[in-house]
Amino acid sequence: MSRQIFQLRISLIDVAPVIWRRVAVPGGFTLDRLHRVIQYAMGWQDYHLHSFEIEGVQFGVPDPEGELDLRDELDVRLDAIAGKDGRFSYVYDFGDWWEHEIAVEALYPAEPDERYPLCLEGDRGCPPEDVGGAQGYARFLEALRDPGHPEHEAMREWIGRRFDPAFFDPDRATVLLRRLA
Structure with missing residues (x-):
């Protein structure tokens, strides 16, 4: 059985002109790995906290102090929370509040000779x-x-x-x- 690839468009909200990336990611990636994909593709340095919001539920690194109510991103796979035309958000740096919209543009079987994830295209630094x-x-x-x-x-x-x-x-x-x- 071939792996399913998610083609995602990651757009930074509230910045004009729009800064965006299109990436191809295995559906089996957990949200913590997707976080790293977003960091590398966008060009962030992973200095700050982050979270995903999917259908009103927050996911991220659990807060040992209990101040943030986040479900553990290590427990959730991309293919379990998103499908074709799905959308969810990702926030990086709770101080600067960089909000990203993640849109699932396509699902397709992995190419046998291709290594994933990869950045297909994007615009702006x-x-x-x-x-x-x-x-x-x-x-x-x-x-x-x-x-x-x-x-x-x-x-x-x-x-x-x-x-x-x-x-x-x-x-x-x-x-x-x-x-x-």
């Missing part, structure tokens, strides 16, 4: 960690674009590297995703 959510990211981009902006030099120094918000390389994302294969 990932916002930097700790930039302040969607509003902070908009302010960051505004400051970077305008050399006369009062925060221009501070933002360039803070990012510490060249940052191109339009650049995304799906092949690089796939190389990172190979770590999960």
Whole structure:
């Protein structure tokens, strides 16, 4: 019996233009592995907490303090919670609140000679960690674009590297995703 592959579109909410990725993921992946797929495909660094919300139920890493009511993501497989045309959400960094919509675009049998997961395509670069959510990211981009902006030099120094918000390389994302294969 062949493995079923889920083609997912991951879209970052509240950011314009839209930042998105299309990935192919085995249906047998648990939500903790899907979390890592999202991290690598989007370009996040996995510095912060996260959760999935599926039909009103929250999944993530259980909170030993009991402050967060999360079901254990290790116990739930993708193919058990989603089907064709299904949608659910993923939030990364509860401070910045990066909300992602996950849409199941297609289901198909795994290609025998293909290694999964992989990033099929996407658009735009990932916002930097700790930039302040969607509003902070908009302010960051505004400051970077305008050399006369009062925060221009501070933002360039803070990012510490060249940052191109339009650049995304799906092949690089796939190389990172190979770590999960």
